[in-house]
């Protein structure tokens with residue numbers, strides 16, 4: 114499913130109106146009637162409903178909702194917070210239709226402020242139709258004070274399209290926004306509903322159809338997609354009965370240092386769990402017995418190390434990478450940073466001509482000489498968290514957090530890499546500028562070791578020769594599902610090995626793993 118910006122949604126609306134020929138008042142009628150229909154699923158008849166409408170089209174949706182709920186016998190009080198002179202043509206029509214249908218609209222002014230507040234206190238349900246995708250900047254008065262008041266009431270809050278105060282493109286909230294229990298949005302989810310902090314204001318999100326044809330959505334071709342179970346189901350290859358370990362590639366993960374043997378252990382385990390036929394890890398010699406004893410299913414190569422327990426410079430020749438039959442290489446979990454680290458990393462990077470996943474201190478080493486990326490001849494996948502991303506682009510973390518989409522997209526396009534910008538709702542950016550947002554995962558993954566598991570999963574999938582984008586999408590999505598499964602009974606206590614244990618269960622939500630046996634009928 115696509116996520117859209119306000120501009121893309123406006124273009125979709127415009128094309129539907131002008132090219133398909135569905136009048137805008139019909140779209141508004143559909144929008145308001147769908148909101149009413151959704152609301153009727155969870156409200157009970159004696160409920161007191163207060164609808165707050167602005168003078169833009171979002172307010173128009175509020176008037177239509179009021180009419181439909183009224184027609185179904187609900188107790189609805191409608192307030193216009195704005196001026197009729199600023200109504201859009203569609204809003205004028207639906208305001209008049211509401212009045213002509215025998216319903217009253219209170220027009221807010223300083224004189225009746227107390228009356229509005231009394232209504233809001235008594236309300237069971239408050240519907241926010243003040244601002245939608247047309248909102249810009251921080252809330253102006255009187256919306257600011259009203260939203261502040263609404264947030265303090267006990268009523269169930271329903272936002273039409275997007276809660277007032279949440280920027281539909283960036284998820285930004287300047288100072289304050291309506292904290293909704295439900296958001297009913299039209300045609301497609303808006304990007305700001307999935308970006309922080311906006312996503313925390315949305316409550317339960319419901320997307321409803323307002324007669325937007327899919328041909329129009331295809332033509333507008335929104336740039337961001339939301340990863341979904343349905344889309345990913347077909348990307349997980351069926352495990353053939355007639356196969357052997359060589360069928361599923363050879364993942365190679367380079368990492369570890371004297372003080373960090375755990376990260377590479379986790380990454381190696383995770384690669385195995387995603388189905389790579391063979392998995393090899395290469396680690397500094399002193400930790401090899403430790404890693405090997407935890408993951409007996411992997412091949413574990415001991416490499417020369419320096420006096421500080423990091424990889425020695427000459428260790429790369431020992432790998433004779435060109436002779437090996439690896440199908441994907443992961444670099445970074447637990448390698449640490451050391452004096453000759455950059456030199457070692459450079460040598461390694463330039464001697465490998467295979468799809469490569471770079472994570473953790475691999476990214477920190479890379480950030481010292483970002484131009485190295487230009488010398489890569491095969492695909493590169495970078496998996497920074499916001500702190501590592503900030504180092505890669507030499508900005509601060511706040512900048513990265515505020516501009517996640519822009520940062521991910523620009524970096525991936527500029528350096529021709531696949532970039533996975535981690536964090537709540539991780540983003541994948543491809544070299545050609547496409548973006549994917551992952552909705553899975555929760556606070557149980559906010560713990561040391563989670564990133565190493567993800568690196569192992571990506572390496573495991575790439576090793577199986579999946580298209581790079583499919584591998585990254587599957588890994589990030591399933592990592593979140595596995596985290597969720599491992600968060601029982603408490604997301605405080607989840608650790609990375611719990612997540613690894615759940616990878617198989619997560620994969621089973623997408624596939625049966627094996628192709629079906631032919632059916633033999635007796636006597637045939």
Ligand SMILES: NC(=O)C1=CN([C@@H]2O[C@H](COP(=O)(O)OP(=O)(O)OC[C@H]3O[C@@H](n4cnc5c(N)ncnc54)[C@H](O)[C@@H]3O)[C@@H](O)[C@H]2O)[C@@H](O)CC1
Nearest residue numbers: 126140141169170171244245246247248249251252253274
């Ligand atoms: N044909 C269409 O385009 C459709 C639009 N629909 C609705 O229309 C909405 C978009 O409508 P509009 O573009 O008219 O915009 P909105 O209704 O979201 O808001 C525009 C109005 O809000 C004011 N405003 C903007 N920022 C403000 C701020 N920070 N503080 C206070 N006031 C502010 C502006 O002066 C303007 O009058 C959608 O969210 C959706 O609810 C639906 O009716 C479906 C069809």
Ligand SMILES: [K+]
Nearest residue numbers: 241244273275
């Ligand atoms: K709204």
